[in-house]
Amino acid sequence: MSYTGGPMTEAMYYVLLTLMYPNHGYQLMQEISEISGGRVKMGPGTLYGLLNRIEEEGLIAKESDDGRRKTYRITLYGKEQLYKEYERLHKMISDGKIIGEWRSGNDK
Template identity: 60%
Template sequence: MPYAGGPMTEAMYYVLVALLNPAHGYQLMNEILDVSKGRVHMGPGTLYGVLSRMQKDGLISLSDDDGRRKTYSITIEGRTALKKEYRRLKALLEDGAEVENVEG
């Protein structure tokens, strides 16, 4: 079933950002940690669940499987969804910019 759109989970978003360069699971966990500046720690259980779902949704694909490691890549659909989500998140920040001036 293709991705239906709508807001992404944080895990989905960071997997797609990390997969702008193809990677296998262990690399992905490290890349997500780097991209999020240490804020998002994704363990194997969460990661592989998200990868499976995103593969079914057509956002990522398996680009290599040597029997030991599976390397994943973002698809064209995944790139489109990532750009759309980025614009949505950016709009949220712009809409709430006045929060910075709120005391407390």
């Protein structure tokens, strides 16, 4: 199974973002919370289900598995897809500048 593209879930985006550097489950949960300023908190069930799925899709790979702790890394394909999502989100923010203009009173 491979990733079909399209908008990523918030959980998927943050997992891939934190896997720009190899990492393991518990540390991933901590980093996701830190990177998002505490806005996103991911439990083990959600995280491990997502890790399994995106590994099957070729977005991440196991770097090591000592039986107790599995360390994952993002693949080149995963980085490409993460960057596409980053560009999509950036474009949405740019497109939404009209709301900022309205809020600042430039457009009544």
